Amino acid sequence: MGDQPKAWFIYFVPNCSYTRPQPKDKLVIIVCRDQYPWGFLINSEIDPWIQIHPEMLACQAHVKATEHPCLAYDSYVDCIDLFRFDDFELTNVRDEVSKKAKKSILEAVGVSKTISRGHKRLILS
Numbered sequence: 001m002g003d004q005p006k007a008w009f010i011y012f013v014p015n016c017s018y019t020r021p022q023p024k025d026k027l028v029i030i031v032c033r034d035q036y037p038w039g040f041l042i043n044s045e046i047d048p049w050i051q052i053h054p055e056m057l058a059c060q061a062h063v064k065a066t067e068h069p070c071l072a073y074d075s076y077v078d079c080i081d082l083f084r085f086d087d088f089e090l091t092n093v094r095d096e097v098s099k100k101a102k103k104s105i106l107e108a109v110g111v112s113k114t115i116s117r118g119h120k121r122l123i124l125s
Contacts, residue, residue: 005030005037005090008102010070012092016041018083027070029063029077029097030090031105032122037085040077040105056080058111061104068101070094077101079108082115 005011007030016026018041030039042063050056059079065071097105109115109123 004033005085005087005093007032007037008097010042010068010094010097011039011090012070012094013085013089014092016089018081027075027094028083028085028090029105030085031082031109032119034122037087037090038082038119038122039085040079040082042071042075042077044073044075046076050078050080055111055113059108059114061101061108063101063104064098067098068095077105077108079105079112080114082119 009030011028011030013026013028015023017023019026027042028039029042030037032038046060050060061077061079063071063075063077065073106124109120
């Protein structure tokens with residue numbers, strides 16, 4: 001058995017089951033772990049529906065391509081929905097999350113009304 005996936009790293013997840021309408025390859029940031037790793041999806045843009053809802057827009061964290069070689073362009077971490085992954089899905093580590101991006105994610109998590117208190121505590125600790 002290999003190492004467990006680490007928090008605050010970006011992983012490439014092929015055919016990620018959390019993408020809609022169908023699974024597709026996705027970069028994710030693992031932000032905490034209980035018995036499972038938990039993470040957020042990285043998106044190339046912010047959904048227009050989120051843009052018109054200030055409380056949801058506040059949960060989008062900016063990550064810069066200049067700080068993460070695996071990103072082709074500046075992107076956004078959607079901190080509205082936290083997803084559970086299995087260790088076997090997280091074998092392709094890409095980059096460590098930069099200090100600036102981590103700060104941005106922690107701020108977005110801090111204002112999130114959709115993440116459970118227990119997971120918030122794990123992420124923010």
